[in-house]
Amino acid sequence: MSPRGRIVLMRAAQTGGVDCDDEWYDAMETCMQCRGCEAACPAGVPFGELISGTRSAMSAVRRAPVHLRVGLWALTQHRLLLFGSRILAVLQRLRVIPRVGFLPRRLPLVGSRLSYRADGDVILFTGCVMDVWQPEVHDACQYVIEVTGSTVARSGPTAGCCGALHEHAGLHGTARRLAKQVVQALKGNEPVLVDSAGCGAALKAYGDLLGTPEARTFSDRVRDVHEWLEERMESLPSLPDGDRPGVIVQDPCHLRHVQGAHMSLRKVLSQYVDVVELNDDGLCCGAGGSYSLLQPELATAARDRKVDLITKASGLSGAELVVSANPGCSMHLAAVGLDVLHPMQVLAEVLEAGIDPEGVRDGQ
Amino acid sequence: MVHKMPSGTDELIADLADAIGAGRVTAGGAAREIYGRDSSIIEGGHSGPVCFPESTRQIAECVRVAVAHGRDFVPRGAGTGLSGGAVPCNDPVVISTTRMNRILEVDVERRIAWVEPGVINLDLSRHLAGTGLHFAPDPSSQQACTIGGNLANNSGGPHCLAYGVTSEHVAAIEVVLSDASTVLLGAEVGDAVGYDLRGAFVGGEGTLGIAARIAVRLTPDPPVVRTLLLDFQSLVDAAETVTGIIAAGIVPAALEMMDRNTVEAVENFVEAGYPRDAEAVLIVELDGLEEGVTHEIKIVKRVGNENGVGTVRVAADDVERELIWKGRRNAFGAIAHIKPGYYLHDTVVPRTRLAEVVAKVNEAVERHDLIVANVFHAGDGNLHPLMAFDPREPGVMERVYAASEEIVRIAIEAGGVLSGEHGIGLEKRGFMPLLYSPDDLSAQRALRDAFDPVGHANPLKMFPTGSSCGDVMHLAEVPEGVWV
Numbered sequence: 001m002s003p004r005g006r007i008v009l010m011r012a013a014q015t016g017g018v019d020c021d022d023e024w025y026d027a028m029e030t031c032m033q034c035r036g037c038e039a040a041c042p043a044g045v046p047f048g049e050l051i052s053g054t055r056s057a058m059s060a061v062r063r064a065p066v067h068l069r070v071g072l073w074a075l076t077q078h079r080l081l082l083f084g085s086r087i088l089a090v091l092q093r094l095r096v097i098p099r100v101g102f103l104p105r106r107l108p109l110v111g112s113r114l115s116y117r118a119d120g121d122v123i124l125f126t127g128c129v130m131d132v133w134q135p136e137v138h139d140a141c142q143y144v145i146e147v148t149g150s151t152v153a154r155s156g157p158t159a160g161c162c163g164a165l166h167e168h169a170g171l172h173g174t175a176r177r178l179a180k181q182v183v184q185a186l187k188g189n190e191p192v193l194v195d196s197a198g199c200g201a202a203l204k205a206y207g208d209l210l211g212t213p214e215a216r217t218f219s220d221r222v223r224d225v226h227e228w229l230e231e232r233m234e235s236l237p238s239l240p241d242g243d244r245p246g247v248i249v250q251d252p253c254h255l256r257h258v259q260g261a262h263m264s265l266r267k268v269l270s271q272y273v274d275v276v277e278l279n280d281d282g283l284c285c286g287a288g289g290s291y292s293l294l295q296p297e298l299a300t301a302a303r304d305r306k307v308d309l310i311t312k313a314s315g316l317s318g319a320e321l322v323v324s325a326n327p328g329c330s331m332h333l334a335a336v337g338l339d340v341l342h343p344m345q346v347l348a349e350v351l352e353a354g355i356d357p358e359g360v361r362d363g364q
Numbered sequence: 365m366v367h368k369m370p371s372g373t374d375e376l377i378a379d380l381a382d383a384i385g386a387g388r389v390t391a392g393g394a395a396r397e398i399y400g401r402d403s404s405i406i407e408g409g410h411s412g413p414v415c416f417p418e419s420t421r422q423i424a425e426c427v428r429v430a431v432a433h434g435r436d437f438v439p440r441g442a443g444t445g446l447s448g449g450a451v452p453c454n455d456p457v458v459i460s461t462t463r464m465n466r467i468l469e470v471d472v473e474r475r476i477a478w479v480e481p482g483v484i485n486l487d488l489s490r491h492l493a494g495t496g497l498h499f500a501p502d503p504s505s506q507q508a509c510t511i512g513g514n515l516a517n518n519s520g521g522p523h524c525l526a527y528g529v530t531s532e533h534v535a536a537i538e539v540v541l542s543d544a545s546t547v548l549l550g551a552e553v554g555d556a557v558g559y560d561l562r563g564a565f566v567g568g569e570g571t572l573g574i575a576a577r578i579a580v581r582l583t584p585d586p587p588v589v590r591t592l593l594l595d596f597q598s599l600v601d602a603a604e605t606v607t608g609i610i611a612a613g614i615v616p617a618a619l620e621m622m623d624r625n626t627v628e629a630v631e632n633f634v635e636a637g638y639p640r641d642a643e644a645v646l647i648v649e650l651d652g653l654e655e656g657v658t659h660e661i662k663i664v665k666r667v668g669n670e671n672g673v674g675t676v677r678v679a680a681d682d683v684e685r686e687l688i689w690k691g692r693r694n695a696f697g698a699i700a701h702i703k704p705g706y707y708l709h710d711t712v713v714p715r716t717r718l719a720e721v722v723a724k725v726n727e728a729v730e731r732h733d734l735i736v737a738n739v740f741h742a743g744d745g746n747l748h749p750l751m752a753f754d755p756r757e758p759g760v761m762e763r764v765y766a767a768s769e770e771i772v773r774i775a776i777e778a779g780g781v782l783s784g785e786h787g788i789g790l791e792k793r794g795f796m797p798l799l800y801s802p803d804d805l806s807a808q809r810a811l812r813d814a815f816d817p818v819g820h821a822n823p824l825k826m827f828p829t830g831s832s833c834g835d836v837m838h839l840a841e842v843p844e845g846v847w848v
């Protein structure tokens with residue numbers, strides 16, 4: 001099914017040219033919402049708006065499946081998420097629960113190992129599940145920001161979840177409520193830096209989502225961490241020439257197609273490593289927010305294609321590291337055994353080894 | 365209005381499901397809505413059941429069942445066609461090749477690849493990365509269009525100037541005929557003995573049968589590629605430069621022209637640094653050995669200077685080169701920055717008459733109070749005048765249609781032909797008698813009948829008929845309030 005096909009169906013639904021039956025719903029639900037079509041569209045068709053409005057209207061007629069609703073609700077309950085995750089972490093170590101596809105193979109038992117302040121030059125947006133499942137990514141990100149000489153505050157549980165997955169699933173109302181909560185919690189003028197491409201895209205869209213001057217001002221403060229670093233390259237140390245590891249970059253759709261920040265990532269990384277491209281114009285890996293849970297067959301096919309490309313790129317270049325700047329993508333790829341790091345983890349590693357070759361950084 | 369399927373359709377669907385599996389047949393309203401059209405502005409097509417076979421045998425089964433039920437069958441690739449070749453008339457069985465997207469075999473030494481028809485054009489060249497080979501035909505829709513569709517339309521693309529259109533790159537084809545039998549046309553090596561039936565099949569728009577497996581010829585990557593962007597203050601100067609370059613003995617890998625309106629629209633999208641104040645820009649791509657390319661760049665610059673070129677920019681790296689091409693490839697879609705709808709023509713005229721024909725075309729379109737933008741494969745005289753319009757404007761389609769007819773007549777009077785690469789389909793079938801005598805047409809019909817004696821293989825395409833299916837004029841009425 002192509003974006004054009006979906007637009008034809010949306011229009012047919014509007015004019016009454018088609019019945020909105022299971023097949024019609026299926027056509028809309030199988031859209032990954034990767035927004036790759038938008039980046040490719042010379043006519044500038046705002047497909048994201050069209051599908052988002054359609055999904056929102058659909059969710060009013062047909063409720064999302066229970067497991068999805070429960071999961072999305074849990075994202076808004078930070079303490080519960082943390083508590084539940086720790087229990088699962090212990091059970092994983094005791095080997096009493098089987099492996100579940102979307103769960104990291106080894107959930108963390110402890111959170112961030114870095115101390116952070118209530119006020120900083122910048123606010124690092126920590127979100128919901130990433131804060132609980134991938135605290136090491138936020139730590140690496142904070143380390144890199146601090147190397148530039150800036151201090152870091154974290155958004156924390158008060159700001160909580162950005163609502164990207166809720167908007168993605170058509171739960172427009174919840175997404176708006178969460179957006180208001182984030183805007184309210186993060187008042188001030190500091191830049192809000194984001195290390196999750198999906199969250200970053202959502203925060204940048206608050207202006208349109210809420211339509212208020214406050215939300216627009218907030219969205220203007222939001223930067224993907226790579227965009228922010230790109231403007232401060234001179235603050236990052238130059239390291240002596242040594243081995244430059246080859247790093248395969250898997251672009252999250254919301255970094256490349258929605259935020260257009262993928263070139264910033266390359267600019268920052270390529271100062272220290274050799275960037276290896278996948279040559280697929282940023283095709284979706286199949287994670288797609290909750291897509292991998294709801295459309296496992298298509299999500300798996302997309303992942304297989306991505307894994308093939310990664311294997312091929314690795315074979316041609318000799319690179320072994322794979323990075324992706326979105327927790328959904330890295331977890332989706334990790335589920336088939338691929339070790340995927342966040343670009344900030346690689347950067348933190350390289351910087352630390354260069355700055356203090358003898359030391360071992362906390363938390364890594 | 366939801367279109368009703370003719371009687372007997374339930375039995376047809378059941379038989380198709382029995383033959384190829386229920387998961388490979390769909391007949392819901394949504395599918396019929398989508399598969400009722402292609403990328404042209406032609407509306408009014410009605411699809412019957414849509415099948416997604418996954419093997420040659422399953423294609424043959426679809427054909428067998430369709431014909432047994434007295435239905436036509438229409439093959440379909442990615443639906444990127446621009447002349448209505450895949451638009452279904454009279455509720456036929458639509459056979460979509462999208463699930464047949466495997467690259468079966470790549471023989472680097474013999475430079476041959478066997479592919480299924482649903483392989484996306486660009487996917488093949490990407491798959492070949494590292495082998496030093498690529499698939500040369502590169503239609504602007506190459507990110508989406510399929511090789512089966514390229515074959516059916518004998519598609520071109522910017523690089524077909526030097527490398528030839530699809531037919532040059534197809535060695536052999538496994539074809540399912542309308543009696544559900546399978547034949548192999550052509551040969552992997554050399555030419556098949558006897559008539560060149562492969563050559564007859566390529567460009568057949570599905571009226572002769574369905575390609576189920578294709579052996580394509582692979583082309584070595586050139587050692588050096590340089591892309592030049594030249595701008596001019598007059599279209600005539602740009603056209604003279606095109607003629608001058610070819611007359612100087614150079615056949616560039618690609619030689620493309622865009623006029624001011626196109627550049628304006630494209631630059632809004634790609635920001636490739638196209639000069640917005642130029643009346644025309646030329647993209648000249650040269651490839652080959654370093655010394656040869658350097659020499660040819662000098663000649664192109666000289667010819668440009670003789671014809672009043674403004675600036676000559678040589679792309680510094682692959683990123684810049686890709687940006688220039690991205691602009692050209694997306695030129696049609698970018699026209700939406702001018703008006704929401706467009707109607708594109710595809711005619712070929714002798715290269716030496718380019719400037720004169722474009723001037724006439726522009727005059728004709730503007731006389732009908734429409735905006736015209738020109739993009740063309742200048743090197744081979746292939747014109748793509750686009751008329752930009754807003755379909756919600758009352759009466760606009762009548763003007764578009766009248767201007768279209770004039771465009772075609774102007775091209776033919778200048779010694780040109782109806783189509784360069786987009787095919788005839790439904791769109792231009794009515795114009796065929798302008799180009800061919802009744803004798804020519806009946807000879808072509810005889811060829812068609814030899815391949816498809818029962819007349820069920822994508823009928824109503826290519827030849828003039830009285831049927832009004834898929835009329836371009838259907839779009840004349842757009843319901844109020846519909847976004848376009």
